Amino acid sequence: MLTLGIETSCDETAVAIVDDQGHVLSDVVHSQVKTHAVYGGVVPELASRDHLQNIVPVYREALERADKTLGDLAGIAVTAQPGLSGALLVGIQVARGLAWSSGLPLVGVDHLVGHLLAVFLRHPEQSEPPPEFPFIALLVSGGHTAIYRVDGDSLAMISELGATRDDAAGEAFDKVAKLLGLGYPGGPIIDRLAQKGDPDRIPLALPMRRQRTLEFSFSGLKTNVARWVESNGPLGDEQRLYDLCAAFQRNVVESLASRTFRAARSHGLRTVVLAGGVAANRGLRARAAQYGRELGIRVVVPHPSHCTDNAAMIAYAGSRRLARGEDDAERLEMSPHTALERVTRKGAGPR
Ligand code: KG4
Ligand code: ZN
Numbered sequence: 001m002l003t004l005g006i007e008t009s010c011d012e013t014a015v016a017i018v019d020d021q022g023h024v025l026s027d028v029v030h031s032q033v034k035t036h037a038v039y040g041g042v043v044p045e046l047a048s049r050d051h052l053q054n055i056v057p058v059y060r061e062a063l064e065r066a067d068k069t070l071g072d073l074a075g076i077a078v079t080a081q082p083g084l085s086g087a088l089l090v091g092i093q094v095a096r097g098l099a100w101s102s103g104l105p106l107v108g109v110d111h112l113v114g115h116l117l118a119v120f121l122r123h124p125e126q127s128e129p130p131p132e133f134p135f136i137a138l139l140v141s142g143g144h145t146a147i148y149r150v151d152g153d154s155l156a157m158i159s160e161l162g163a164t165r166d167d168a169a170g171e172a173f174d175k176v177a178k179l180l181g182l183g184y185p186g187g188p189i190i191d192r193l194a195q196k197g198d199p200d201r202i203p204l205a206l207p208m209r210r211q212r213t214l215e216f217s218f219s220g221l222k223t224n225v226a227r228w229v230e231s232n233g234p235l236g237d238e239q240r241l242y243d244l245c246a247a248f249q250r251n252v253v254e255s256l257a258s259r260t261f262r263a264a265r266s267h268g269l270r271t272v273v274l275a276g277g278v279a280a281n282r283g284l285r286a287r288a289a290q291y292g293r294e295l296g297i298r299v300v301v302p303h304p305s306h307c308t309d310n311a312a313m314i315a316y317a318g319s320r321r322l323a324r325g326e327d328d329a330e331r332l333e334m335s336p337h338t339a340l341e342r343v344t345r346k347g348a349g350p351r
Helices: 033-037 044-066 085-102 111-120 169-179 186-194 219-232 238-267 282-295 312-323
Strands: 002-007 012-019 024-031 075-081 106-110 135-140 145-150 158-163 271-275 298-300
Touching: 002 044, 002 085, 002 312, 012 044, 012 312, 024 044, 033 044, 044 085, 075 085, 075 111, 075 312, 085 106, 106 111, 106 312, 111 135, 111 145, 111 271, 111 312, 135 238, 145 238, 158 238, 169 186, 169 219, 169 238, 186 238, 186 282, 219 238, 238 271, 238 282, 271 282, 282 298
Parallel strands: 002 075, 075 106, 135 271, 271 298
Antiparallel strands: 002 012, 012 024, 135 145, 145 158
């Protein structure tokens, strides 16, 4: 059973074809990074325009690479929320048109559920089996940072245990990189520079160190970096820059990993899954593996290409809905917000 997935929620135009076992027949991603890089962040109007220009070629290429036609498919899945409204609409309109003309069922997918289920996608470079439910998942991307308990593959089976009160982790990486004049997106750049630095040479605060909550806050750490640069910069010395990146990354990673594994222990679960763009971070992968070894908890991370935004994860999450006989053709709604229930209120501390 093959599902076509379409993803246009932010700055990647993506179309993929995936079977119900998570095998990826094609996974085409057109990144808009270059369009937005000069602005240091995603410009919504430019994103919509770029999606419009690229969605049809990307769709054609996905069918071509899989050597399939619409007639070979069992259904169509599209990201319906959360994301930039104008960007989401491009994918939704194309999906509606394809479903209408082919008579195939159409399901909307929550982008966050896509990220959380990306770990079930199979990749030729990955031999380890997928996780079993239930598990604890840390979802860390440019727009979202939260810990979930995942009991199954539907919205109702996923509950948020704590999220960020301000910046998402990827957003913090991007903002600090911008502050240091490193370019966009900042996460991979800081990750690379941090490998050459010593995190103990520059003292930065560990976010919400004394609090036992499962919520996060990264804006204080970002200000901490800005203040340090103000009083110690400019960063002419390369080693100082590496050390600063290492100290910042270590503190973000520690904040993420310590809470995730605390959640796993308090729920008595023996599997932790990392998801989202920041799950590609080498520091986070290494620290999570270390916690896992110490606590006897299995850590499963999707292949890096399935961590950042892609349509394969949307196709897979959609295939679960199609398998249950669900069809949104008549009432597919777009929303800038996630359909997952939230327990953390942005900016205002715990509810
Ligand atoms: O999941 P994603 O592709 O898009 C969103 O849904 O947001 O995540 C993009 C985010 C960006 O903020 C980027 O800086 C961050 O993921 N990122 C990383 C790394 N690779 C991507 N952050 C830290 N280390 C990395 N290696
Ligand atoms: Zn994403």
